[in-house]
Amino acid sequence: MTTRREFIRNAALGTAAVTFSANSYARILGANDRIRVGIVGFSDRFRSSLSPAFLSLADELNFEFTALSDLWSIRREEADKFYKSRGITLRLARNNEELYNGKDTDAVIVSTADFQHALHCAEAVNAGCDVYCEKPFAETMADARIALEAVQQTGKIVQIGSQRRSAANYIAADQYIKSGKFGKIVMVEMTWNVNQPGRWRRPNVVPRLREADTDWNRFQMNRPPTAFDARKYLEFRLFWPYSSGIPGQWMAHQIDTVHWFTDLAHPRTVVANGGI
Structure with missing residues (x-):
């Protein structure tokens, strides 16, 4: 039996020279599998470390950035310029409520102030997103418990990033x-x-x-x-x-x-x- 992926591949190959660029063809093949990722906080570390790491594997693993939330207008402007120079257009949100109301994210990377991590994690999973969150996960046990309860109730995937784990x-x-x-x-x-x-x-x-x-x-x-x-x-x-x-x-x-x-x-x- 021909699978959906094989059908689209064969159909696309027949018309690729006329209709599709290599990039758009790849997007068609993985449209139903692609993970749409939002950025919560355009921090210096996100810009210098997390974003390059993500983009280096995005095509291989079928991920893409779709939206960004940052409270500071200058950071949003910097992010817009940063990604457009790389051929990526993001929907910009003034806060996380706007981000999740857009319904265009399956997962988020949280790179905000440390004391916000746990609460932003809870917001994300309650909005239906999986989460990659910078360390430290929380600065108080009360915040950690809020996030833990939200993760357990939603069953969403959460990973806490610590660079030693990749060293x-x-x-x-x-x-x-x-x-x-x-x-x-x-x-x-x-x-x-x-x-x-x-x-x-x-x-x-x-x-x-x-x-x-x-x-x-x-x-x-x-x-x-x-x-x-x-x-x-x-x-x-x-x-x-x-x-x-x-x-x-x-x-x-x-x-x-x-x-x-x-x-x-x-x-x-x-x-x-x-x-x-």
Whole structure:
């Protein structure tokens, strides 16, 4: 029996020279299988890392970007220019409500402020989308539970991204430990020494942000309402309650590595020290 894919391929091959470009032919073949992906937050990391990784595999895996949501008008303008220069036209949304009302996304990549991740994940799955979400998943247990409940109720697929999971050296270490050659693990000591006074500060970007160009109330989500502050918007990692500081930024990497290498759900005891 001829499958739908084979039928379309044979029909298209007969007329491709007249009707279809190679690109449009590929789109026809995979139209029913293509995954339409929305972008929630056009962050610097999304632009420099997540988007290139996605686009490098989009054709092979039959994915495409269809829409983008960002509260800040400048980010939307930058995204529009960024993707049009690559031959991609996105529907631009001022917020996630507009994004999901468009009904043109099957999945989303969440790349917003860290404290928003869990709540944006919950919004996405409740809107019927699968989710790839940056780490950290949440900055409070309350937010984590909101998202977990939403994911469990909807049955949607969610992946939390942590770059070590894709690093060849960490993958090799995991394989070595699980081979048994390393021996039994009885204790893990994690240390991360950093001296970067300017880290997480955006002095060149903060002056560009005006309250009229974004939606400060939506940005704060379930945090206590406060007066607009461009630094808290763009340098959120430096301020409570928008960040847990070092635990959310770096300990999340370390803890995830231990979970991964040991297959342990949680430690029996923990000791931590350090400061900001």
